[in-house]
Amino acid sequence: MTPFHTVLVCSPPRPWLYAVGVLVLLAAGPARGQAPEVDGWDTGRWRFGPLAVTPTVELKNLGWDSNVFNATEDAKSGFTTTVGAPIDWWLRFGRGRLHVVDYFEGVYFANYPDQSGFNQRHDVALLMPLRRLRPYVGGYYLSTNDRPGYEINARLRHAETGVNGGAVVHLSSRLDLDLSGRQTTYEYDDEDYAGNPYSTTLNHRTQAYGAQARYRVSSLTTLTLIADSLRERYTESPDRDNDGYRILPGVEFDPLALVKGKAQVGYRKLNAIAAGMPDFSGLVANVELSYVLLGTTRFAVGASRDVYVSYEIDEPFYVQPGFTLSVTQQMTGPWDVQARGGWYRLSYRQAAASDIASQPGRVDHYGVWGGGVGYRVGRDIRVGFNLDYVRRESVVPGQSYDGLRGGMAATYAFK
Numbered sequence: 415m416t417p418f419h420t421v422l423v424c425s426p427p428r429p430w431l432y433a434v435g436v437l438v439l440l441a442a443g444p445a446r447g448q449a450p451e452v453d454g455w456d457t458g459r460w461r462f463g464p465l466a467v468t469p470t471v472e473l474k475n476l477g478w479d480s481n482v483f484n485a486t487e488d489a490k491s492g493f494t495t496t497v498g499a500p501i502d503w504w505l506r507f508g509r510g511r512l513h514v515v516d517y518f519e520g521v522y523f524a525n526y527p528d529q530s531g532f533n534q535r536h537d538v539a540l541l542m543p544l545r546r547l548r549p550y551v552g553g554y555y556l557s558t559n560d561r562p563g564y565e566i567n568a569r570l571r572h573a574e575t576g577v578n579g580g581a582v583v584h585l586s587s588r589l590d591l592d593l594s595g596r597q598t599t600y601e602y603d604d605e606d607y608a609g610n611p612y613s614t615t616l617n618h619r620t621q622a623y624g625a626q627a628r629y630r631v632s633s634l635t636t637l638t639l640i641a642d643s644l645r646e647r648y649t650e651s652p653d654r655d656n657d658g659y660r661i662l663p664g665v666e667f668d669p670l671a672l673v674k675g676k677a678q679v680g681y682r683k684l685n686a687i688a689a690g691m692p693d694f695s696g697l698v699a700n701v702e703l704s705y706v707l708l709g710t711t712r713f714a715v716g717a718s719r720d721v722y723v724s725y726e727i728d729e730p731f732y733v734q735p736g737f738t739l740s741v742t743q744q745m746t747g748p749w750d751v752q753a754r755g756g757w758y759r760l761s762y763r764q765a766a767a768s769d770i771a772s773q774p775g776r777v778d779h780y781g782v783w784g785g786g787v788g789y790r791v792g793r794d795i796r797v798g799f800n801l802d803y804v805r806r807e808s809v810v811p812g813q814s815y816d817g818l819r820g821g822m823a824a825t826y827a828f829k
Contacts, residue, residue, distance in 0.1 A: 470502075489815070512538070624643060654688070656691075699719045699720075716738035731762075733760075803818055
């Protein structure tokens with residue numbers, strides 16, 4: 415899923431002053447070391463003068479889907495293949511860096527060609543590291559024929575276009591402040607099962623402005639604090655327009671740390687402009703942590719909670735908490751086995767003027783459970799065999815389904 419990115423922030427200045435003030439006080443202590451800035455050019459597979467390139471080929475899936483259309487009844491099964499090709503580019507020119515990531519993906523369904531598609535994403539960033547200031551500007555374009563989240567069962571052709579810019583200010587040897595702004599446009603094709611175009615409720619534009627403070631406690635641990643604001647405007651449904659803010663403290667751990675990953679837990683406020691539309695205020699979270707026990711068993715935990723746009727006319731958004739867990743055990747030689755699971759809840763918010771406003775709030779559930787066996791061929795190739803069971807439960811007719819998806823996956827990074 416690529417759920418809608420909705421980053422909101424505070425209009426009053428007090429949260430900004432609090433965020434910066436706390437981290438400036440923290441930075442007053444003596445510096446004990448600074449994590450080096452990563453230049454992806456140094457890790458490029460192939461280098462041609464100032465240009466470094468890292469291509470990869472991914473067989474993401476070669477297998478079987480027992481419910482291609484996520485149907486409640488009369489499920490259709492079929493053979494499917496997904497192949498991806500990410501290419502990472504770095505270009506050096508003086509102190510500047512141009513970073514480009516191109517991703518191409520082909521999806522094939524043998525029995526249902528209308529479900530096949532070609533997906534692509536292109537990211538570009540121009541960086542200019544200076545002594546105390548690192549300005550940057552960038553953008554991305556995504557075109558995909560896929561399910562945009564756990565809510566919509568159909569594969570939709572949709573596009574995203576984003577631009578961003580800002581500057582990282584080095585306030586001290588341990589404290590950085592990233593001031594940024596960005597705009598993202600979402601456009602959808604196709605229609606739902608009732609013949610309503612998805613563009614009516616989903617096409618929108620976001621404008622976000624904010625700051626992120628990063629304080630390096632040590633070479634392995636960094637404290638972060640995000641504060642940003644957002645304007646969200648809908649092309650065909652202006653009654654969905656909203657403003658808001660988000661305050662999100664967190665911590666990041668270096669890949670060499672005992673516990674790896676990041677954890678962010680904070681507060682978000684969404685204020686609907688139109689009367690009768692629902693507001694939101696509450697906890698949001700984004701946690702991705704992993705730990706390796708005795709060098710052979712890897713535990714990975716994820717937790718999330720945020721607000722996502724809904725295509726339902728009378729239910730403009732839903733709150734989605736989720737939890738994931740995986741355990742990977744290294745076996746003899748190059749073999750490994752994994753067990754995994756994920757649980758999500760979609761709690762819808764209703765418009766006051768809708769026909770269903772007097773009914774109890776709608777809550778859907780989505781879960782995925784599975785596992786796999788992996789075999790590593792040398793340093794650059796890993797082959798996996800996976801099987802997952804997915805299930806969605808909904809009070810809306812035609813939205814519940816279950817199915818098995820399995821097959822082989824392989825990744826090869828060129829030397």
